[in-house]
Amino acid sequence: MSCVLVVGGGGREHALAWALSRSPHVGRLLVAPGNPGTAALDRTENVATSTGDVAGLVALCRRESVDLAVIGPEDPLAAGIVDALASAGVAAFGPSATCARLEASKAYCKRFLIDNGIPTAAAEVFGDPGAALAHLASRPDVPVVKASGLAAGKGVIVPETEAEAAGAVKAMLTERRFGSAGEQILLEERLWGREVSVLAFCDGERFAALPPAQDHKRLRAGDEGPNTGGMGAFTPSPATDDRLIDQIGRQVIAPTLAALGRAGTPYRGLLYAGLMITDDGPKVIEFNCRFGDPETQAVIRLLRSDLFEVMAACATGSLGGVTVEWAPVASVAIVMASAGYPVAASDPVPISGVVEAEQQGCVVFHAGTGIIDGALHATGGRVLAVTATGPDVAAASARAYRGVAAIGFPGAQHRADIGRTSAGVRP
Ligand code: AMP
Numbered sequence: 001m002s003c004v005l006v007v008g009g010g011g012r013e014h015a016l017a018w019a020l021s022r023s024p025h026v027g028r029l030l031v032a033p034g035n036p037g038t039a040a041l042d043r044t045e046n047v048a049t050s051t052g053d054v055a056g057l058v059a060l061c062r063r064e065s066v067d068l069a070v071i072g073p074e075d076p077l078a079a080g081i082v083d084a085l086a087s088a089g090v091a092a093f094g095p096s097a098t099c100a101r102l103e104a105s106k107a108y109c110k111r112f113l114i115d116n117g118i119p120t121a122a123a124e125v126f127g128d129p130g131a132a133l134a135h136l137a138s139r140p141d142v143p144v145v146k147a148s149g150l151a152a153g154k155g156v157i158v159p160e161t162e163a164e165a166a167g168a169v170k171a172m173l174t175e176r177r178f179g180s181a182g183e184q185i186l187l188e189e190r191l192w193g194r195e196v197s198v199l200a201f202c203d204g205e206r207f208a209a210l211p212p213a214q215d216h217k218r219l220r221a222g223d224e225g226p227n228t229g230g231m232g233a234f235t236p237s238p239a240t241d242d243r244l245i246d247q248i249g250r251q252v253i254a255p256t257l258a259a260l261g262r263a264g265t266p267y268r269g270l271l272y273a274g275l276m277i278t279d280d281g282p283k284v285i286e287f288n289c290r291f292g293d294p295e296t297q298a299v300i301r302l303l304r305s306d307l308f309e310v311m312a313a314c315a316t317g318s319l320g321g322v323t324v325e326w327a328p329v330a331s332v333a334i335v336m337a338s339a340g341y342p343v344a345a346s347d348p349v350p351i352s353g354v355v356e357a358e359q360q361g362c363v364v365f366h367a368g369t370g371i372i373d374g375a376l377h378a379t380g381g382r383v384l385a386v387t388a389t390g391p392d393v394a395a396a397s398a399r400a401y402r403g404v405a406a407i408g409f410p411g412a413q414h415r416a417d418i419g420r421t422s423a424g425v426r427p
């Protein structure tokens with residue numbers, strides 16, 4: 001029996017811990033810092049260590065004889081937690097800091113893609129505002145403006161006019177609106193087409209793609225309102241089919257793993273490729289070096305294989321020895337967020353109805369929740385993801401919305417169109 005640590009405290013980490021806690025190989029599961037949802041799982045304890053405390057997390061693994069550490073968010077990966085764990089003799093599911101630069105530095109990622117002949121949008125990198133503005137004035141098109149570093153999903157501006165693009169350049173390079181994440185920027189050719197994401201378990205050489213999921217970034221139904229971390233997801237996504245996933249596997253994932261392997265820095269963990277399907281074929285928009293949130297909450301419900309076996313195989317370079325199987329049905333995750341999300345914090349308010357939603361066949365994953373005076377409260381941000389499966393997306397969605405209807409907290413926001421129309425799938 002193994003002891004497993006999951007690092008993180010959001011809905012994605014609750015979903016991963018939920019699947020790991022069902023593995024007969026897992027005798028004990030620690031989650032740092034976790035949330036009230038992870039605390040309630042079988043054989044699971046939350047540990048009050050923050051995801052930024054790499055030394056503290058390594059010490060925790062040593063103290064508790066952790067056999068496998070699963071890293072949820074990007075920041076500890078970029079800070080080198082997997083390298084520090086390797087030095088301490090602890091196996092980890094997640095890429096090294098060198099590999100995590102594919103997400104942490106868009107300038108590095110772009111160079112990597114171009115050097116290895118992997119299709120992507122053309123881009124120029126700038127650190128000097130004068131040079132960036134002069135370049136902007138000299139080009140006929142309006143490029144996408146991207147902060148190179150980690151900016152919590154906010155560092156990409158898709159301007160419609162040159163003036164708007166110049167404003168974004170100044171905000172990043174002159175006003176330093178994104179701090180050190182915006183010390184370098186990319187001015188990138190704008191791509192047109194359908195956006196798809198392909199996520200894959202990777203063991204350094206081999207990979208196994210997850211079922212395609214569609215995220216919903218905007219706050220309100222019909223893709224209106226500000227961008228968020230994601231308000232819901234469903235799988236399978238009509239934007240992707242097996243042929244396209246195969247093509248992206250051959251043209252993007254396989255050459256990425258091969259190049260990192262040749263460099264002596266094999267990629268182990270989850271690789272998330274965000275792509276635009278253009279008239280010239282798929283092109284990479286970005287890489288993430290971790291699972292998506294809330295895509296994971298939807299997709300994990302369909303995993304038939306043992307997540308511990310799959311993750312341990314990735315960590316040890318032996319994915320060839322396991323089959324990764326998924327139930328051939330549909331799954332939907334609907335996010336319930338607090339009143340101020342995504343702009344303002346919200347005061348804690350009590351939540352009712354989670355048990356009733358689960359009685360309807362939903363699985364409810366926690367994120368911004370806390371226990372106050374013994375009662376479950378919404379503490380801000382994205383609060384819960386209500387998930388349900390069904391024979392098709394419409395059935396799964398109908399069941400998930402019955403769960404949402406059972407749950408209440410003052411000011412709760414959710415989108416009414418997750419998996420109900422072609423929401424989020426742009427032509
Ligand atoms: P994210 O990086 O997830 O915050 O979001 C960036 C979003 O900006 C993507 O999901 C795309 O919709 C858009 N985007 C990024 N790069 C490009 C590009 N080169 N052309 C068109 N849209 C882009």
Ligand code: GLY
Nearest residue numbers: 215230292293294
């Ligand atoms: N839902 C998008 C992401 O996790 O980056």
